Amino acid sequence: MTSDTVDEQFEADNLTVQIVDRILKERFSARFYLPIPVPRSAIEDIVDAANAGPSGFNMQPWNVYALFGSVKDALVKDMLAAFHADEPSTAKFDNMAVNVPEEFAARRRELGARLYGALGVSQDDLAKKREIQARNFRFFDAPVALIFTLNSQLKEGAWLDLGIFIQGAIIAARARGLEALSTPRYNDIIRTHLNFSPKDIVACGMAMGYADHEQVRQNYVRPAKRSLEEVLHIVGA
Template sequence: MARDNTESSKEVSEVEKVMMSRFANRFYLHREVDLEAITGILNAARYAATGGNVQPWRVYVLAGAAKTALADAIATAHETASGEHKSEYNYLPAPLPEPFASRRNEFASVFYGSLGIAQEDMAARAVQSARNCRFFDAPVGLIFTIDRRLEKGSWLDLGMFIQNIMLAAKARGLDTCTQEFLSRYHAVIRTQLPLAAEELVVCGMSMGFGDPEWARRRPQMPKAPLEEFASLHGF
């Protein structure tokens, strides 16, 4: 007997469960990730959609001493001369229009509030932000670049590649956190990694086994309901 389409449409697939369970994790266990798992994730992620099969991504994956060296260099730059470092692109406009500004403010309130950090406590917020420099103490750090000669369409492709990595990692029991913060330290990153001149640093990513204690008490970040962002026609 054929299954009722309405009934089946309400079921959540295993892929969708992975998508909805993923979140930006900033707290990790001191537990190594096998190289086989990392290469498996990257092998799956390379099947991301890409216009004209351009495949505009490059990723540098670091662990152990290599990750420590990069983290130390970035942390030193952040502590001593943060004002001298700036990303090569603008992630968000200033000022940020509505409703996006309100959503960003809500994120800050929910996230920092979960850590017991008051909205106005800029010093404590700065300490938490500085943890970006060390990939939030995750065992694996990734740096993503794109050829600066490409256009915005290729950035869409890179985003799908990064999303594939996050989902493949989650499916293997690993957590991730993308880090636009690290793009401002592209000059420092170049001293540690063999980037070509045309490579533009887009972001970093932390990857590892998330701290289960944090996973239990972390707040659920609010997401806009479907009717707020989708317009359906002809159904």
């Protein structure tokens, strides 16, 4: 390999680094979407790219269901009805646990304050907060809803694999100008709308579409991230 070839390869790799870093660092939780249809081919390409991700022993434990149109609308109708009836979540894991260590609970409270503050909603306005929470069950009016499932017999490693798969889908979506946001889960309701194995459980839902950037600018505040010094612990030279 000549020095010129090395220089060309370095320049190409440096451009790739800039693109990937930008996709990751400029990601945001899109809670507002434009009513622009997302082509089925785009979803196929996104999932195909994410499907190339790693998994322990190549078990590939994930499945994903893409809901469009009337199918998505029917699911939204049932989930909203359950939410307004105060039916308990039937999610198979709890990421809203009460006894969260204070270090993490503080970040959760800060996020809530930022989100409601950006929307001009006070913490004691329970009716308005509930109205905003209901948008979760509409998939934030995004044109596509994704449902990720996992075999219930698999353990923690499979959840790690699924997380990598979902991150891959988010990166692939952003590269195509789409945004995504995870949503709450009504496992039992979703099961009535999708024909998936009784051995599988719903891991999470996701809204996906073209973000309404004007609404985002008016109603979104980027949450604080921990500094590199807090997160990275270098051991050894």
